[in-house]
Amino acid sequence: MKFSLGRYVPYDSLIHRIDPRAKLLAILFLMICIFFPYQSWAMTFAVDGAIFLLLVVLLYMTRTKIVDILRSLKSLWFMIIFLLLIYCLIPTTEPTFPLAFEVAAWNWRVYWDSFLQAAKILLRLMMMIELTMVLTSSTKPLDLTFALEWYMTPLKVIHFPAHEIAMIISIAIRFIPTLLEDTSRIMKSQESRGVSFSHGRISKRVVSLTSLIIPLFVSAFMRSDELANAMECRGYDPRGNRTRYRLLKAKWYDWVFLLFCAAVFGVLLWFSIDPRFNALLLFPAEVH
Amino acid sequence: MPITFSNVFYTYNPKTPLENAALNGVDLTIEDGSFTAIVGRTGSGKSTMVQMINALLSPSQGEVVVNEFINAADKKKRTKKLYKVRGQVGLVFQFPEYQLFADTVEKDVAFAPKNFGLKEEEALEEAHKALREVGLDESFDKRSPFELSGGEKRRVAIAGILAFHPNILVVDEPTAGLDPRGAFQMMELFEKVHKAGTTVILVTHDMNIVLRYADRVLVVDNGKIVRSSDPETLFFEDIEKYSLETPLLYSFVKGLSKRGFPLDPGKIHDVDSLAAEIAAKKGDKR
Structure with missing residues (x-):
């Protein structure tokens, strides 16, 4: 089995030990922070840089490997080109920075602002990916669904199927590794029968793919059937009142982490709203 | 040519927290035409060992040689187009019924021969032969594989593996989940294939089967070959330490020896030879 990106890694770091509910909310706070707008370029990059530093610390704490982080960025190269293209095509009406290049014949001017815009979006996208990585690599998927269910519980009043949704999500997550295992097993047995999944003509590869997909579907349906039977045998009733084996209890460091992230959120929100801060260090050209 | 493993190591998920060493220096030789139980x-x-014979995995260290194919950890030493070894080694996975996918039985069985280069009609012909060999008559040819019973x-x-006539047949737990009659027929089939000259490698937990069919046993423990002998010698020793169960026949012989009726285990392979031994012994006493 391949070690995929953002998959839960069973270390015992402080971040791993934080209550999933607190972690989910805290990460959500940080994620919103990433997208606050500021008037001045200086402020934008100063704040984004600060969040980036915080993220580096968090990633270090979850013991995510640098290689993994770099690998997560590898898929972004297409985005880089795409964003640059888009921002170069959108005309800058009130440029802050000098002209980068122009094609006079088409009346097309590109200012350095476009590149900065693209860099900003990229930085923010990257931070979002890393932040999700912090969450998913340090939290068991099942704990995450518990947290989701916990937040959805108040909605039960309006007959929102919180438990059912959480159950569906946790079953789906639970079966990802199982299905992956099935896939690799079926791939191997078809490879022993002379199938090659990586080379060959397209028409041949379509057949190879059906030889993988059909057995995979068959076994997935069989598993779901068995699971449904097993659950019913144990008297599963989605509306039943149930106790839980794993009890989530908030500890002091959960509160510290949550409050810290909430504080970061609060301060940055204030920075973003208050004109004294969000226009800090305006370039002369930015004053209109 | 025989199959040889020389100092083979294999680690799953290396350099991650899920690292797991599956093989720790395996050395073995499996002779041509033998019936070896693992x-x-x-x-x-x-x-893991079985998958290396078929080049589905490559060792992290050491090398596996099958016929003229070299599956080594060192990529330079590896035979080019190593996957071609799969045309000579038939690997039947555990619960192979999950690999069926075609709309008719004959097409599914003809799939592998076609992949290994036979034409449509030739492949179908081989498929029909293989189906008869495993004891399924013409009425099965056009049926959907999904409406058949488990056995x-x-x-x-x-049949899908036998159809391309591999000269090495590797079967992983072929009798798991079959009724005794089905299991017996299955093993008789492999015996027949073996008699026709194919090297058979059988992975199993059923020691009665090992005693009855295999001419050599390899005991694997903790990623190493800890014993390699003929079944008769092995089963007369204490094999519980490898979590193996003594075959019924041998626990009977051992019980008799404990009660003062020693028999020569080397001569006992099945119920008939046991009966003959007992009769001979009784004859002596009279």
């Missing part, structure tokens, strides 16, 4: 507790590394499905899957 036994050992769950997770001892049997399946029939397994036979179709095994």
Whole structure:
């Protein structure tokens, strides 16, 4: 089995030990922070840089490997080109920075602002990916669904199927590794029968793919059937009142982490709203 | 040419927290035309070994040689187009019925021969032969494999491997989940294939089968070959330490010896030879 990106890694770091509910909310706070707008370029990059530093610390704490982080960025190269293209095509009406290049014949001017815009979006996208990585690599998927269910519980009043949704999500997550295992097993047995999944003509590869997909579907349906039977045998009733084996209890460091992230959120929100801060260090050209 | 493993190591998920060493220096030779059983507790590394014979896995260290194919950890030493070894080694996975996918039984069985270069009609012909060999008559040819019973499905899957006439046949737990009669027929089939000159490698937990069919046993424990001998010698020793169960026949012989009726285990392979031994002994006493 391949070690995929953002998959839960069973270390015992402080971040791993934080209550999933607190972690989910805290990460959500940080994620919103990433997208606050500021008037001045200086402020934008100063704040984004600060969040980036915080993220580096968090990633270090979850013991995510640098290689993994770099690998997560590898898929972004297409985005880089795409964003640059888009921002170069959108005309800058009130440029802050000098002209980068122009094609006079088409009346097309590109200012350095476009590149900065693209860099900003990229930085923010990257931070979002890393932040999700912090969450998913340090939290068991099942704990995450518990947290989701916990937040959805108040909605039960309006007959929102919180438990059912959480159950569906946790079953789906639970079966990802199982299905992956099935896939690799079926791939191997078809490879022993002379199938090659990586080379060959397209028409041949379509057949190879059906030889993988059909057995995979068959076994997935069989598993779901068995699971449904097993659950019913144990008297599963989605509306039943149930106790839980794993009890989530908030500890002091959960509160510290949550409050810290909430504080970061609060301060940055204030920075973003208050004109004294969000226009800090305006370039002369930015004053209109 | 025989199959040889020289100092083979294999690690799953290396350099991650899920790192797991499956093989820790395996050395073995399996002679051509032999019927070798590989036994050992769950997770001892049997399946990993078997997959290396078929080049589905490559060793992390050491090398595996099958016929003229070299599957080495060192990529430079590896035979080019190593996957071609799969045309000579037929690997039947555990619960092979899950690999069926075609709309008719004959097409599914003809799939592998076609992949290994036979034309459509030739492949179908081989498929029909293989189906008869596993004991499924013409009425099965056009049926969908998904409407068959579990035992029939397994036979179709095994026919799918036999159809390309591998000279090495590797079977992983072929009798798991079959009724005694089905299991017996399955083993008789492999015996027949073996008699026709194919090297058979059998992974199993059933020591009665090992005693009855295999001419050599390899005991795997913790990713190493800890014993390699003929079944008769092995089963007369204490094999509980490898989590193996003494075959019924031998626990009977051992029980008799304990009660003062020693028999020569080397001469006992099945119920008939046991009866003959007992009769001979009684004759002596009279």
